Amino acid sequence: MKIIILGGTGFIGSYLTSQFSKQGHHVEAFGRDAFDNNFNLTACLENSDLLIMLAGENVGQRWNKAYKKALIESRTLTNQALQKALSKCNNPPKRIFSASAIGIYPQNSCDHPIDESCTEVGQSFLAQIGQQWEQASSQLSPTPVILRFGVVLGNGGGALQKMLLPFKLGMGGPVAGGQQCFSWVHIHDLYRALGFLIEHPEIQGTLNLTAPNPVSNFEFGQALATQLHRPFWLPLPEFQLKLMFGEGAQVLTHSSAVIPKRLMDSGFEFEFPQIDLALNNLIN
Numbered sequence: 001m002k003i004i005i006l007g008g009t010g011f012i013g014s015y016l017t018s019q020f021s022k023q024g025h026h027v028e029a030f031g032r033d034a035f036d037n038n039f040n041l042t043a044c045l046e047n048s049d050l051l052i053m054l055a056g057e058n059v060g061q062r063w064n065k066a067y068k069k070a071l072i073e074s075r076t077l078t079n080q081a082l083q084k085a086l087s088k089c090n091n092p093p094k095r096i097f098s099a100s101a102i103g104i105y106p107q108n109s110c111d112h113p114i115d116e117s118c119t120e121v122g123q124s125f126l127a128q129i130g131q132q133w134e135q136a137s138s139q140l141s142p143t144p145v146i147l148r149f150g151v152v153l154g155n156g157g158g159a160l161q162k163m164l165l166p167f168k169l170g171m172g173g174p175v176a177g178g179q180q181c182f183s184w185v186h187i188h189d190l191y192r193a194l195g196f197l198i199e200h201p202e203i204q205g206t207l208n209l210t211a212p213n214p215v216s217n218f219e220f221g222q223a224l225a226t227q228l229h230r231p232f233w234l235p236l237p238e239f240q241l242k243l244m245f246g247e248g249a250q251v252l253t254h255s256s257a258v259i260p261k262r263l264m265d266s267g268f269e270f271e272f273p274q275i276d277l278a279l280n281n282l283i284n
Helices: 011-022 041-045 065-087 125-137 158-168 187-199 217-228 238-253 261-265 275-283
Strands: 002-006 026-030 050-053 095-101 145-149 151-153 184-186 206-209
Touching: 002 011, 011 026, 011 158, 011 187, 041 065, 050 065, 065 125, 095 125, 095 187, 125 145, 125 238, 145 187, 151 158, 151 187, 151 275, 158 217, 184 187, 184 275, 187 206, 206 261, 217 275
Parallel strands: 002 026, 002 050, 050 095, 095 145, 145 206, 151 184
Antiparallel strands: none
């Protein structure tokens, strides 16, 4: 297959490029320059079998008014530019997978996980991002499969990379009390899920891409400390998070228990369904 990945030079895109290439696919990955006015995006999209749209600024930064605007526009304006480029294609991509995030859902606890049957949108800025992101994605043609990612765990980037140093230094502990639920997915299962969707073109619509077993922040931190053979003791209170990240602290305090019901009902099996298995694979 000819696979195009937009937003493909970051943590997730680089992994997908490597793995799909190993499977013999022809993969072309582009960063934000693909949306520059002087870049011929239409030519890149011609005759491709699959387009994977990942473009969007990283939510795990300190937020201010300007950055919040960038978080929205890096998802909406890029999709609008993509729509224009697709409309000019003589042979557009046969299928599109568009990234979204589970932050679109209302907050909930690990005791009451939700799946794709939940149509309610949360009240947070994360939910606003998700809603506008998906609205922009839905204008693409062909109609994309929308994938709501949980926190993606892998080596060489993403959330786990940021956590490793303080935990290795023995400074790990619960964040903002540790009771908020944490929905995650091993990056290899994310790749495998995309491969599964390639093989099953009948699966359409919106799917959650999370491991089937969300855990509390406390449970996740304990599991990470155990794998690193380090103590888990130093709390990081919410006021400190707000000093560090401003409104962006909600990325760490948002409680989200989400399960991938549609994927599992379709027959997909996770290689890393439990957090201990995932962390053991990534760290040891």
